[in-house]
Amino acid sequence: MLSFWKYQGTGNDFVMLDNRQQRFDASNQELIAYLCDRRFGIGADGLILVEEDEQVDFKMVYFNSDGKESTMCGNGGRCIVAFAKQLGIIQEECRFNAVDGLHYATIDGQGIVALQMIDVQQVLPQGKGVFLNTGSPHHVEIVRDLAYFDVYKKGKQIRTSAIYAPKGTNVNFVEQEGPNHFRIRTFERGVEDETLSCGTGATAVALAMHALGKVDHNEVKIEVEGGELTVHFDYVNDTYQKVFLKGPATLVFQGSIKE
Helix, strand or coil, X not given: CEEEEEEEECCEEEEXXXXXXXXXXXXXXHHHHHHHCCCCCCCCCEEEEEECCCCCCEEEEEEECCXXXXXXXXXXXXXXXXXXXXXXXXXXXXXEEECCEEEEEEECCCCEXXXXXXXXXXXXXXXXXXXEECCCEEEEEECCCHXXXXXXXXXXXXXXXXXXXXCXXXXXXXXXXXXXXXXXXXXXXXXXXXXXXXXXXXXXXXXHHHHCCCCCCCEEEEEECCEEEEEEEEEECCEEEEEEEEEECEEEEEEEECC
């Protein structure tokens, strides 16, 4: 039997495994996809391993729900911080390694995690929107009537379009709600569907809106389908630095499942 913990960050949910003893077969894509399956498995947008790291507090290894190891996941990064605290690996702050490098994070008594993301230098015009990499690739596009927008159809078209071949991209559709306040919906690569939240997507939207002149402050509120996130950043020498993604990370339940 495989012991697991289920966490969610603004509706972005993950199967979390303690793999510090290297007992889980991370090469078994079918097993990972099965565990993430919402009908036959536990159900999640992705699976995350916490592993030993000789230089920092721990290592994060992230897999999409299709079973394939993927690029950085912002909400997953916040959830693994909460998981590491629950396991007793950390207390109020930590440093960990992920696929896109070193991350620093803090967690308070209410489970609010502030995760430092990578620096971003380029926000590039692309089609009707812009493109940038916040640890994962993201297309950001402003639309009207977001509540009624066909995120699946339009998102899949952009995700698989020739301009993003061969690996594709995540796709975010944005509508401004107020000063420095935006609502977004995201089609996630690897999940191949809309998710309730995307941390690297929320980060990408905040930086993109600043680059497009829609933001006049270095703190941006991002409303996702599963809740609310805050992105804070410094803009120095044409580079977004000290980028922090902040929001709740919550334990849903824990259990065991037959491998």
